[in-house]
Amino acid sequence: MTQEYTFFSTTLEKDGRQLSYVIANGNCFFRAVSASIYGDAAHYASFRTITVQFSTDHQNHFKQFIGGEDVQGQIQSVSENGSWATTCELSCT
Numbered sequence: 001m002t003q004e005y006t007f008f009s010t011t012l013e014k015d016g017r018q019l020s021y022v023i024a025n026g027n028c029f030f031r032a033v034s035a036s037i038y039g040d041a042a043h044y045a046s047f048r049t050i051t052v053q054f055s056t057d058h059q060n061h062f063k064q065f066i067g068g069e070d071v072q073g074q075i076q077s078v079s080e081n082g083s084w085a086t087t088c089e090l091s092c093t
Contacts, residue, residue, distance in 0.1 A: 029085035033093055045081070051092045052079045062088050 009019050022031045022041060030048045031041035052075060055062050059071050065088035066074050077083050 026082035026084050029089065047093070048079070048081070051085075051089050054092045055088060058092075062091065065091050 005019075012018055020032075020035055022028045022035060027044050027048070030044035030051070033047045034043040035041040037043075055078075056075055059075075063071055065086070074086065074088060078085065078089055
């Protein structure tokens with residue numbers, strides 16, 4: 001265990017919180033959001049669907065986060081299970 005991990009973990013514990021491990025498999029961002037809200041990562045697919053729908057509905061706003069990529073292509077990519085979240089999806093949530 002690193003010194004940073006110990007410090008962060010101890011600091012969180014003082015506030016009654018804890019660090020949680022989330023599997024890094026492309027669904028990790030959505031699993032972390034699910035775990036943060038529900039205390040369980042099992043609802044990750046729902047958060048992915050909501051994020052995809054929100055970014056679809058507000059494409060003009062999120063173009064700035066795509067970095068010149070095709071917006072529809074990014075939305076299609078992130079809609080696939082196991083696809084990594086980008087700054088676009090981070091800003092959607």
